[in-house]
Amino acid sequence: MRQASHPGKDKFGGALLEVRDLHVEFATPSGAARAVNGVSFTLQQGMRLGLVGESGSGKSTAVLALMQLIKAPGRISGGRAFLAGDDLLAMTAEQMRQARFSRIALIPQGAMNSLNPVLSVCAQIDDLLTAHGEKTDPGKRRQHVADLLHRVGLPESVADQYPHQLSGGMKQRVCIAMAIALSPQVIIADEPTSALDVIVQKQVMQTLIHAQEEVGAGIILVGHDMGLMAQFAHVVGVMYAGRLVEIAPVHEIFSNPRHPYTRMLISSLPTFTTRKVFRGIPGVAPSIINPTTGCPFHPRCPSAVDRCAVDVPAEEFVAQDHQVRCHFAREGVPTSAIGAAVD
Amino acid sequence: MIEIRAATVAFGAQRNKTLKLALNAVSLALPQTPSITAIVGESGSGKTTLTRLMLGLLKPTQGTVLYEGHDLQHMDRQAFAKYRREVQAVFQDPYSVYNPFYKVDRSLLLPLQRFGLVNTRDEAYEHIHQCLQAVGLRPADTLGRYPHQLSGGQRQRIMIARALSLKARVIVADEPVSMVDASLRATILESLYRLKTEQQVSLLYVTHDLTTAYQIADRIVVMYNGQIVEEGEPESVIHAPKHAYTRALVAAVPPPNPDIDWGLVAKALPR
Amino acid sequence: MSHAPTRLLRILRLLGKEPLLTAGVGLLVLIALFALLGPFVVNVDLAQIGAAMPRQRPSAQYLLGTDVQGRDILATLVLATPQTLKIGFFAGVMGLGLGTTLGLLAGYFRGWTDTVIRTIADVVMTIPGIAVLVLVATNVRSMTVALMAVIVAGLAWMYPTRTIRAQTLSMRERPYVDIARLNGVGGMQLVFTEIFPNLLPYIAASFVTAVSSAMLATIGLEALGLGPQNELTLGMMIFWAQYYGAILRNLWWWWVPPVAMMALIFIGLLMTSTGMDRLVNRRLRVES
Numbered sequence: 001m002r003q004a005s006h007p008g009k010d011k012f013g014g015a016l017l018e019v020r021d022l023h024v025e026f027a028t029p030s031g032a033a034r035a036v037n038g039v040s041f042t043l044q045q046g047m048r049l050g051l052v053g054e055s056g057s058g059k060s061t062a063v064l065a066l067m068q069l070i071k072a073p074g075r076i077s078g079g080r081a082f083l084a085g086d087d088l089l090a091m092t093a094e095q096m097r098q099a100r101f102s103r104i105a106l107i108p109q110g111a112m113n114s115l116n117p118v119l120s121v122c123a124q125i126d127d128l129l130t131a132h133g134e135k136t137d138p139g140k141r142r143q144h145v146a147d148l149l150h151r152v153g154l155p156e157s158v159a160d161q162y163p164h165q166l167s168g169g170m171k172q173r174v175c176i177a178m179a180i181a182l183s184p185q186v187i188i189a190d191e192p193t194s195a196l197d198v199i200v201q202k203q204v205m206q207t208l209i210h211a212q213e214e215v216g217a218g219i220i221l222v223g224h225d226m227g228l229m230a231q232f233a234h235v236v237g238v239m240y241a242g243r244l245v246e247i248a249p250v251h252e253i254f255s256n257p258r259h260p261y262t263r264m265l266i267s268s269l270p271t272f273t274t275r276k277v278f279r280g281i282p283g284v285a286p287s288i289i290n291p292t293t294g295c296p297f298h299p300r301c302p303s304a305v306d307r308c309a310v311d312v313p314a315e316e317f318v319a320q321d322h323q324v325r326c327h328f329a330r331e332g333v334p335t336s337a338i339g340a341a342v343d
Numbered sequence: 344m345i346e347i348r349a350a351t352v353a354f355g356a357q358r359n360k361t362l363k364l365a366l367n368a369v370s371l372a373l374p375q376t377p378s379i380t381a382i383v384g385e386s387g388s389g390k391t392t393l394t395r396l397m398l399g400l401l402k403p404t405q406g407t408v409l410y411e412g413h414d415l416q417h418m419d420r421q422a423f424a425k426y427r428r429e430v431q432a433v434f435q436d437p438y439s440v441y442n443p444f445y446k447v448d449r450s451l452l453l454p455l456q457r458f459g460l461v462n463t464r465d466e467a468y469e470h471i472h473q474c475l476q477a478v479g480l481r482p483a484d485t486l487g488r489y490p491h492q493l494s495g496g497q498r499q500r501i502m503i504a505r506a507l508s509l510k511a512r513v514i515v516a517d518e519p520v521s522m523v524d525a526s527l528r529a530t531i532l533e534s535l536y537r538l539k540t541e542q543q544v545s546l547l548y549v550t551h552d553l554t555t556a557y558q559i560a561d562r563i564v565v566m567y568n569g570q571i572v573e574e575g576e577p578e579s580v581i582h583a584p585k586h587a588y589t590r591a592l593v594a595a596v597p598p599p600n601p602d603i604d605w606g607l608v609a610k611a612l613p614r
Numbered sequence: 615m616s617h618a619p620t621r622l623l624r625i626l627r628l629l630g631k632e633p634l635l636t637a638g639v640g641l642l643v644l645i646a647l648f649a650l651l652g653p654f655v656v657n658v659d660l661a662q663i664g665a666a667m668p669r670q671r672p673s674a675q676y677l678l679g680t681d682v683q684g685r686d687i688l689a690t691l692v693l694a695t696p697q698t699l700k701i702g703f704f705a706g707v708m709g710l711g712l713g714t715t716l717g718l719l720a721g722y723f724r725g726w727t728d729t730v731i732r733t734i735a736d737v738v739m740t741i742p743g744i745a746v747l748v749l750v751a752t753n754v755r756s757m758t759v760a761l762m763a764v765i766v767a768g769l770a771w772m773y774p775t776r777t778i779r780a781q782t783l784s785m786r787e788r789p790y791v792d793i794a795r796l797n798g799v800g801g802m803q804l805v806f807t808e809i810f811p812n813l814l815p816y817i818a819a820s821f822v823t824a825v826s827s828a829m830l831a832t833i834g835l836e837a838l839g840l841g842p843q844n845e846l847t848l849g850m851m852i853f854w855a856q857y858y859g860a861i862l863r864n865l866w867w868w869w870v871p872p873v874a875m876m877a878l879i880f881i882g883l884l885m886t887s888t889g890m891d892r893l894v895n896r897r898l899r900v901e902s
Binding site for chain 2: 054055198201205209227230231251254264265266268269274276279281282284285
C-alpha cells in the first residue's frame with residue numbers, strides 16, 4: 001500500500017497528524033462490522049481537512065478513534081496515528097487524557113447539548129483548565145476565560161451566563177472556545193453546525209476559522225454538506241462504507257472528481273442555477289456488517305464491471321495530491337462495460 | 344384549495360406572561376391548479392405550526408382555515424371526511440411516523456379501509472402494489488416488514504405511496520428529506536415532483552433548505568418569526584430578493600463551488 | 615421474501631436472553647406447579663383439624679410436622695399457597711387494569727379528565743394503605759379471599775396510573791399518532807389501537823410490581839388478623855402460628871415453611887422484575 005501523500009505541502013506547515021491504515025471494528029450479534037476500513041490521511045499545520053460522507057460512512061468513527069473515544073463494543077483494530085511523532089492510538093489512558101484538549105481537541109456532534117446545564121460558562125471552562133493542571137489563581141483564570149470568549153467573538157458577560165440563556169450559535173462558540181483553550185495542535189469538529197440555522201452556521205464557521213488561525217492548529221471538519229466543504233476546506237476526503245475513496249485539494253476535487261461516487265455526489269447537489277433536475281444515486285446505502293466483495297460502491301456504480309465485484313481498489317495517484325480508490329481512476333470511465341480489464 | 348386567513352396561533356399562559364406568537368396574522372392560499380409551494384424558514388419561523396393548521400391538527404387562536412371554501416371548524420362530517428382523505432402529510436422523521444408495534448402494511452391498509460376506497464383485501468393490496476411501484480419501491484422488498492427493518496429512504500417513500508393511494512389532492516411535506524441521506528434526497532424529491540406532473544397532486548414543501556426549495560417549487564414563501572416576509576417565483580426570490588431576511592438567507596447558503604468566494608474567511612469576527 | 619418470526623417466538627427468545635429473568639420466571643413457575651399439582655401428590659385431607667397428632671416435629675410421616683390443632687403443615691402449605699397466589703394475581707390484575715385505563719384516559723384526553731383522575735390518584739396515594747385496609751377489614755362481617763383481592767386492588771391502582779399517564783403523555787406527541795388522526799381515527803379507538811400496544815412493556819413491568827405489592831399488603835393484613843378467618847392462606851398460617859404462640863413454644867416448623875414460601879415467591883417476583891429491567895436496558899444499549 002502506498003504512503004499517504006502530503007497534499008499541498010508547499011502551502012502549509014509541516015505534517016502535523018499522520019493517520020495510517022486506521023481500522024475500527026464493532027462487534028455485533030451478526031458479526032464484526034468494519035466501521036473504518038483502512039483509512040490514511042495527513043493533516044498539516046494550518047490546513048483544513050474536510051471528511052465528507054453519508055451516514056454509515058465511518059467518518060465520525062474515524063476521528064473519534066484518534067482520541068481513543070471508541071467505546072465497547074467498538075474497538076480500534078489496527079493502524080497508527082502520529083501526532084508530532086507520538087502515536088495517539090498507542091497512548092495509555094492517562095497519556096490520552098492529558099493529550100485531549102491540550103494537544104488534540106474535539107467539538108463533538110450536538111456540542112451545544114454537551115454543555116452542563118447547571119454550570120455557568122465560566123465554571124465549565126474553568127473546569128477544563130484546572131483539569132489540565134492550570135494552577136494559577138482564580139483571578140488569572142477568569143481573565144483567561146474572558147480572553148477566550150473574546151477570541152470567539154463573545155462578550156465577557158457570557159461567562160456568567162448559563163447554557164439555557166444562550167442561543168444555539170453562542171453555545172457552539174463556547175464549545176469552540178473550550179476547544180482552543182489549551183492551544184491544541186489539532187481541532188476536530190464533528191458536524192458542528194448540523195443543528196443550527198443556516199445563517200448562524202456561517203457565523204460559527206467563521207469563528208472556527210478565526211480560532212484556528214489564532215492557535216495555528218490544523219482542523220478536521222467532519223460533515224455531510226459538500227457546499228460547506230467547498231467553502232471551508234483546503235483538502236476534502238470522501239468516505240464511503242468505511243473507506244476513503246477519494247482525497248484531493250478542494251479545487252481539484254470539485255473540478256475533476258475521479259471516483260464515481262464523488263462525481264455523483266457532486267452532481268446531485270442542488271444549486272441556485274438549475275431547477276427541476278434531480279440526480280440522485282440509486283440503490284441502497286452500503287451495509288458494514290455484510291460488506292460486498294470488491295469495491296464497496298460497485299452495486300450502485302453505473303460504470304461497474306466484473307472486476308469491481310472481486311478486487312478491492314487500492315489507492316492510486318491521479319495527480320500529485322489526488323488519490324482515488326477506483327480501478328478506473330486514471331483512465332476515466334470506460335465506455336463499454338463488460339470485460340474491460342484494465343490495469 | 345386550502346386557504347388560511349389571518350391566522351394567529353399563540354402558545355403560552357394567558358394571564359400576565361407575554362404570549363408567544365407562533366404565527367402572527369398569516370394569510371396563505373394554495374392555488375386550485377396542481378402546483379408546488381415551498382415554505383422556507385428556520386426554526387421558530389412558524390412553518391411547522393402552519394403545516395399543522397393546514398392538516399387540521401391544530402386550531403388557530405384567531406383566524407380561519409378553509410378547505411374548498413369551507414371553514415374546517417364548521418364542516419359537516421362528510422365534508423370533513425373528504426378533507427381528511429384529500430389532504431395528507433409526509434413528515435420529517437421517517438422512523439417515528441410508523442407505530443413500531445405494527446408492520447408497515449398497516450400504514451397503507453388502514454387508511455384505505457377507513458376511507459372506504461377498497462372493498463376487499465386483495466383489491467387493497469393490488470392498489471398498494473401500484474402505488475409502491477409509482478414511487479420506485481418493490482413491494483416484495485417492503486411489504487410484510489416492520490419499520491425498523493427498512494431504511495429511512497424506503498420508509499419515507501412508503502409514506503408518499505400512502506398519500507398517493509388515498510388519491511390525495513394536497514400533500515403537506517414537512518422537511519421530507521432532511522433526515523434522509525444526501526444521495527437519496529434527489530430521488531425522493533423527484534418522486535414528489537412527479538406527483539405534481541403525473542398525478543396532479545399539489546405539494547406544500549416545507550423546509551429550511553433554500554436550494555431544494557428552488558429546485559422543486561413553483562412558488563417560494565419565506566417565513567420569519569411567525570410571519571411571511573416574502574413570496575414569489577423562485578427566480579425572483581432567490582436572484583432578486585426584496586426582504587433583508589431573504590437576502591441574508593440566500594447569502595448564508597454555501598455554494599458547492601470552491602471558486603466562488605463565500606466570504607468565510609473574514610477580517611473581523613461576527614458578533 | 616423473508617418474514618419476521620412470529621411475535622410470540624420473538625418475545626420468548628428475547629426473554630431467554632437474560633439469565634436473571636429466566637431464573638425468576640422459572641422459580642415462579644415451580645411455585646405455581648407446587649400450588650397446582652400439590653393436591654395430587656400430598657394428601658390434603660391431612661390439613662383438616664385433628665387429622666393428625668398435634669405439635670409433632672417434622673418426621674418421615676409428616677414432612678413438615680403438625681400444628682397445635684393437628685393439621686399437617688405440608689398439606690396446609692399446599693392448600694394455602696394457591697390462595698395467596700390467587701389474591702396477589704387478581705389484585706395485581708385488577709389494580710393494574712384500573713390503573714392503566716385511568717392513566718391512558720388521563721394522559722390522552724388531558725383537560726378535566728386528567729385533572730380529576732390525577733387529583734384522586736395523588737390524594738389516595740398519600741393515604742397510608744394499611745390504615746384504609748384495617749378500616750375496611752374491621753367493618754366487614756366476614757372476610758373472603760375475593761373481597762381481600764378487591765380491597766387490595768383498590769389501593770394498588772395509583773402508581774400504575776401515574777406511570778402509564780406519563781408514558782401516554784409522551785406517546786401522544788409522536789408523529790404516528792398524527793398520522794392516525796389523519797387517517798380519521800380518533801378518541802378511544804386511537805388510544806387503544808395506537809398507544810396501548812406500545813405500553814405493553816411498561817405494563818408488563820408494572821404488573822410484577824403490582825402483584826408483589828398486592829401480596830405484601832394481603833399478607834400484612836392477614837398477619838394482623840384481618841384476613842379471611844375461614845380460608846387458608848400463607849398469611850393466615852402465620853397469623854394462627856403467632857396466635858397460638860408458636861414462636862414462644864418453639865414450634866418452628868409451623869411458621870418457618872409459610873415464611874420460606876413467601877420469601878421464595880418474592881424472590882421470584884424480584885428476579886423477574888430486575889431481569890426484565892436489565893433486558894430492556896440492554897436492548898436500549900445495543901440499539902443506540
